[in-house]
Amino acid sequence: MKQHLAILLAISLTLTACGPIDTLKEGFSHAEAVSAQLEKSFGSKPFVGFNWNNGTLTNVNITFNGVPPNAPLNDIVAKAKQTVVAEFKQAPKQVIVSFAITP
Numbered sequence: 001m002k003q004h005l006a007i008l009l010a011i012s013l014t015l016t017a018c019g020p021i022d023t024l025k026e027g028f029s030h031a032e033a034v035s036a037q038l039e040k041s042f043g044s045k046p047f048v049g050f051n052w053n054n055g056t057l058t059n060v061n062i063t064f065n066g067v068p069p070n071a072p073l074n075d076i077v078a079k080a081k082q083t084v085v086a087e088f089k090q091a092p093k094q095v096i097v098s099f100a101i102t103p
Contacts, residue, residue: 027050027052027088030050030087030088030089031048031049031050031060032048033087034048034060034062034080034083034084034087034088035047035048037083037087038062038079038080038083041079041083042064042068042071042076042079043068043069044064044065044066044068045065046062046063046064046065047061047062047063047065048060048061048062048063049061049063050088050092056090056093057088057090057091057092057093058092058093058094059092059093059094059095059096060084060088060092060094060095060096061096061098062080062084062095062096062097062098063098063099063100064076064097064098064099064100065099065100066099066100066101066102067099067101076097077095077097080095080097081095
């Protein structure tokens, strides 16, 4: 009886974990697509992170290594928002664009 309970518990945990794992895989693939598209646009490949909460995309963080040359800030922000919505197929509550600067 205890073996059956353990097997049922293991199966139920495996089945319930499929949704979050698939969402995470999809999220990483969307993040990579955003990064690649922004690299094409600005010549600098950013790191793209994301956060989901109950199936809703809450935020996307885009961090460039330095400021992309010859690109006005409002162009970078507009292209980042447009690319995030296009690739993730939904608008997050916020998009954070940042630049890592080495002192």
